[in-house]
Amino acid sequence: EDQVTQSPEALRLQEGESSSLNCSYTVSGLRGLFWYRQDPGKGPEFLFTLYSAGEEKEKERLKATLTKKESFLHITAPKPEDSATYLCAARRAGGTSYGKLTFGQGTILTVHP
């Protein structure tokens, strides 16, 4: 059974204090590892897709990396507006799965000014 585990459950940072969120996965034939940001009461916002080990993607203060067992979301010099829940999701190979995602439980990030 596919499994995605995120850690920590919650992370509190001071503004400017860089850190990383972890997403470990057990998925047969990974066909994409996705990161989303979700603000309270809103839909998840797509951030990154990673397909193969060693791949990295960046967007502003965020950088996502992928190994064969886990993905990291690095946040450099975070600002209070980066506070949100960050969701990791994995997609397995399979022609009839039509993109079915296995989500982790999320990491709640709070950045204090």
Next chain:
Amino acid sequence: DTEVTQTPKHLVMGMTNKKSLKCEQHMGHRAMYWYKQKAKKPPELMFVYSYEKLSINESVPSRFSPECPNSSLLNLHLHALQPEDSALYLCASSQLLGTAVGEQYFGPGTRLTVT
């Protein structure tokens, strides 16, 4: 443009009511999804439509009835819901080329309260 729209934003309904949630996208995506999300939990997949046909039903109770009238629209018809069905209902869409699937883009959600 990566926008998925959902209406209404909020819905309060009694257990005997019939209501519908609507979702629309104009990105040319041919896969569309309904999710249910409870507080402090990740989204939980309910249905997947691919090329306007129902591809996946995650054993959802029949009081939820999906419909895909065309490639841009997705509806979720609600009937005789229970209070535990109160949640944020999310629609998503993704590009579909044969069996190759792109990333999912989510709408803002409908906050449903069943009284």
